[in-house]
Amino acid sequence: MKECIFETENLVYSYSTKQAKPSLDNVSVEIHKGVRTAILGANGAGKSTLFYHFNGIFKPVSGTVKYMGKPLEYTREALTELRNDISVVVQNPDEQIFSATVEEDIAFGPMNMGMERDEIERRIQESLFKVGMEEYRERPTIQLSYGQRKRVALAGALAISPKVLILDEPTAGLDPQMSQEVIELVEQLCEAGTTVIISTHDVDLAYAWAEEIHVLIHGDLVYSGEPEPFFDDHEKVAMTGLVMPHTFSVNSSVQRICGREVAPYPRTNSQILCKMLPEGSRIGKIRLVPVEDSLPDVPAEGLPTGIYGAITRRLFRAAGREPDYHFNAIEYCLMDAVGGKDSVLFCDAPMKDRVLEVIGRMEAFGKKVEVVM
Numbered sequence: 001m002k003e004c005i006f007e008t009e010n011l012v013y014s015y016s017t018k019q020a021k022p023s024l025d026n027v028s029v030e031i032h033k034g035v036r037t038a039i040l041g042a043n044g045a046g047k048s049t050l051f052y053h054f055n056g057i058f059k060p061v062s063g064t065v066k067y068m069g070k071p072l073e074y075t076r077e078a079l080t081e082l083r084n085d086i087s088v089v090v091q092n093p094d095e096q097i098f099s100a101t102v103e104e105d106i107a108f109g110p111m112n113m114g115m116e117r118d119e120i121e122r123r124i125q126e127s128l129f130k131v132g133m134e135e136y137r138e139r140p141t142i143q144l145s146y147g148q149r150k151r152v153a154l155a156g157a158l159a160i161s162p163k164v165l166i167l168d169e170p171t172a173g174l175d176p177q178m179s180q181e182v183i184e185l186v187e188q189l190c191e192a193g194t195t196v197i198i199s200t201h202d203v204d205l206a207y208a209w210a211e212e213i214h215v216l217i218h219g220d221l222v223y224s225g226e227p228e229p230f231f232d233d234h235e236k237v238a239m240t241g242l243v244m245p246h247t248f249s250v251n252s253s254v255q256r257i258c259g260r261e262v263a264p265y266p267r268t269n270s271q272i273l274c275k276m277l278p279e280g281s282r283i284g285k286i287r288l289v290p291v292e293d294s295l296p297d298v299p300a301e302g303l304p305t306g307i308y309g310a311i312t313r314r315l316f317r318a319a320g321r322e323p324d325y326h327f328n329a330i331e332y333c334l335m336d337a338v339g340g341k342d343s344v345l346f347c348d349a350p351m352k353d354r355v356l357e358v359i360g361r362m363e364a365f366g367k368k369v370e371v372v373m
């Protein structure tokens with residue numbers, strides 16, 4: 001059985017007594033440890049309000065919030081302890097960033113936890129590196145763009161190495177490349193054992209990433225579970241103000257046009273391609289190159305090259321090497337493979353198992369992709 005990391009029971013929250021309907025209306029939700037979780041809902045559905053309950057900023061009007069099976073306590077000591085485990089990155093970075101400079105802002109959490117100076121220094125560097133903001137360390141925070149402030153807020157949350165990372169609309173306001181980098185970072189955190197919960201109305205992101213979704217509409221929880229049954233219920237999707245994910249609707253078309261079974265449900269373009277291509281077509285190989293602290297000397301042999309992970313990305317940059325696939329590289333290499341082409345994928349060594357798992361999923365769609373190490 002899956003272990004609950006957060007659990008709410010009949011959670012009710014109103015911002016004022018004059019509210020006709022509470023912003024959270026009897027919400028009982030179970031969020032599981034280590035499970036990639038997305039909270040979905042249209043504007044005003046109650047996602048941010050729910051997140052403020054997870055770190056005890058809001059106290060329920062009635063009902064309870066439990067962390068690791070224990071009801072939250074709202075004393076200063078208990079909340080400090082809770083916030084050593086949990087980082088919430090709020091939707092609007094201006095609600096999160098208070099310090100004058102980037103480094104001071106990131107140092108805030110580790111300092112509150114009583115870390116030594118050297119350790120704080122290490123964490124500032126590491127967190128800024130993870131969000132690609134190393135050059136902005138000494139910048140006044142008021143001189144940053146919205147997306148940059150968002151990245152600094154995320155770095156601040158990472159600096160305490162939380163057990164649970166809660167991200168409210170993590171990609172909203174970021175440019176497409178930075179959104180991809182944030183998703184990659186989230187993947188790495190999940191792989192390292194952090195439980196990540198995101199809120200979003202980006203159904204494509206949620207569908208591609210989440211193992212479990214919870215859907216809110218006007219403060220009511222209307223669905224909890226795997227994404228597919230929810231998106232299959234067209235009436236419910238329409239009612240929530242959301243739309244079907246792109247891959248989900250293309251799969252329905254593939255079913256109609258190519259006469260394929262609707263299941264297994266593809267969540268990526270490469271998986272859809274598998275269902276569309278004829279059986280028995282040539283499948284390309286992926287040469288997987290795990291990267292530790294230097295770039296292995298692998299001859300590219302004229303094959304397209306992709307990179308995945310922050311370490312690999314940094315080493316490629318330092319070496320002045322241009323990969324063919326900067327972002328979403330696993331997916332591009334898989335599309336090549338399905339189309340019969342070989343490719344080379346450099347990935348951060350700690351992400352190797354994750355990459356193998358993603359490649360291994362293609363078999364369920366009828367195309368076993370061979371990995372050469």
Ligand SMILES: Nc1ncnc2c1ncn2[C@@H]1O[C@H](COP(=O)(O)OP(=O)(O)OP(=O)(O)O)[C@@H](O)[C@H]1O
Binds near residue numbers: 049050
């Ligand atoms: N400070 C506030 N004062 C009064 N009502 C509020 C306040 N913040 C939110 N609400 C109301 O509570 C409800 C839930 O808002 P919430 O911000 O949690 O929604 P959300 O799902 O995060 O929306 P979005 O996608 O726009 O971020 C909305 O009806 C909103 O108007």
Ligand SMILES: [Mg+2]
Binds near residue numbers: 048049168
């Ligand atoms: Mg919100």
